[in-house]
Amino acid sequence: MERDEILAKVKTAPQKDEGVEYLNSKARRYGEIGLLVFFLLLMGYKLVMSIPADDILAIIWAYIGVGYLSKYHDLKTRKALLQAICGLIAAFAFGLGYLLQTW
Numbered sequence: 001m002e003r004d005e006i007l008a009k010v011k012t013a014p015q016k017d018e019g020v021e022y023l024n025s026k027a028r029r030y031g032e033i034g035l036l037v038f039f040l041l042l043m044g045y046k047l048v049m050s051i052p053a054d055d056i057l058a059i060i061w062a063y064i065g066v067g068y069l070s071k072y073h074d075l076k077t078r079k080a081l082l083q084a085i086c087g088l089i090a091a092f093a094f095g096l097g098y099l100l101q102t103w
Contacts, residue, residue, distance in 0.1 A: 035063075054098035062091035 039056055046053040065087025072080035 052098055052101040054094040054101065058091045058094035058098060061087050061094060065089075065091055 068084035
């Protein structure tokens with residue numbers, strides 16, 4: 001590839017704004033913290049009221065499993081794949097447990 005071709009590709013490639021990426025990452029982090037707090041409040045309520053809480057656990061594990069599946073897609077590491085599989089298995093198990101408890 002010649003120098004001019006490389007320069008042309010760089011100029012036409014979309015530029016990423018690091019400030020916007022930082023703000024998106026910060027917003028996602030606060031969103032995840034808020035989600036966790038809300039899930040913990042719901043879990044506490046369900047435990048106090050003796051209501052099955054496996055549905056909440058299934059949602060949390062599905063979120064974790066899909067997150068690691070995305071990480072595996074990008075990095076292709078065995079660790080991320082194992083974490084994704086374990087998270088999705090846990091989500092399925094808690095989901096099935098909830099269905100069996102409430103059927």
